[in-house]
Amino acid sequence: MVRLTRIYTRGGDKGQTSLGDGSRVPKHDLRVEAYGTVDELNAVLGVARHANQDPEVDTMLVRIQHDLFDLGADLCIPEADGQEGNLRIIPAQVVRLEAEIDAMNDEMAPLDSFVLPGGTPAAAHLHQARAVARRAERLVCALAEEEVINPQVIAYLNRLSDHLFVMARRVNGNGAHDVLWKPGATR
Numbered sequence: 001m002v003r004l005t006r007i008y009t010r011g012g013d014k015g016q017t018s019l020g021d022g023s024r025v026p027k028h029d030l031r032v033e034a035y036g037t038v039d040e041l042n043a044v045l046g047v048a049r050h051a052n053q054d055p056e057v058d059t060m061l062v063r064i065q066h067d068l069f070d071l072g073a074d075l076c077i078p079e080a081d082g083q084e085g086n087l088r089i090i091p092a093q094v095v096r097l098e099a100e101i102d103a104m105n106d107e108m109a110p111l112d113s114f115v116l117p118g119g120t121p122a123a124a125h126l127h128q129a130r131a132v133a134r135r136a137e138r139l140v141c142a143l144a145e146e147e148v149i150n151p152q153v154i155a156y157l158n159r160l161s162d163h164l165f166v167m168a169r170r171v172n173g174n175g176a177h178d179v180l181w182k183p184g185a186t187r
Contacts, residue, residue, distance in 0.1 A: 020077035021078055031078070034075050035072045037132065037135055037136040038071055038075065041136055042065055047125050048061065049061050051124075054170070057167060067093055074089050074153055075143075088152070093156055094155045094156050097159040097162075104167060107174050108170070114180070114181040115179065119172035119177040119178055123172040123178075124168075127165075127168050133157055133160050134161050137161065
């Protein structure tokens with residue numbers, strides 16, 4: 001567990017922050033951008049939970065929020081040779097997302113069109129979360145080109161955006177309230 005006795009430290013007043021290994025980097029460092037976007041994603045999921053009325057969806061969202069803190073911790077501590085004991089995303093977390101996607105998707109008719117973000121308020125927030133998850137994934141992929149990162153982080157974020165899409169359809173009455181894209185409809 002983490003114990004926070006002080007919320008402010010003044011350590012970032014000059015535009016730098018500390019990573020989990022104690023190293024100092026600029027606040028605009030790509031690694032900080034990546035885990036900051038994961039934090040933003042977690043906040044959007046908190047709003048989605050507030051709008052959601054499905055207890056099973058809430059249970060999944062709580063697990064995902066915990067996973068995202070794990071993922072942020074994973075990104076916050078750069079990987080080093082021989083380093084053990086740090087919190088890292090593991091394949092089982094990705095597999096769990098896949099199983100949940102499959103279970104939710106089995107309850108829905110196949111799509112005949114792309115889905116516009118919207119429908120119910122909960123679905124709209126989940127679509128927003130999906131878009132933030134994709135941005136986090138892009139930032140992590142850019143970071144992976146520069147530094148060694150846990151590959152399960154990318155897999156998790158990739159699967160999570162799919163999960164959030166399917167979950168948005170679920171809270172839209174298993175797709176009954178989806179707003180389908182009509183190509184060229186506004187010409």
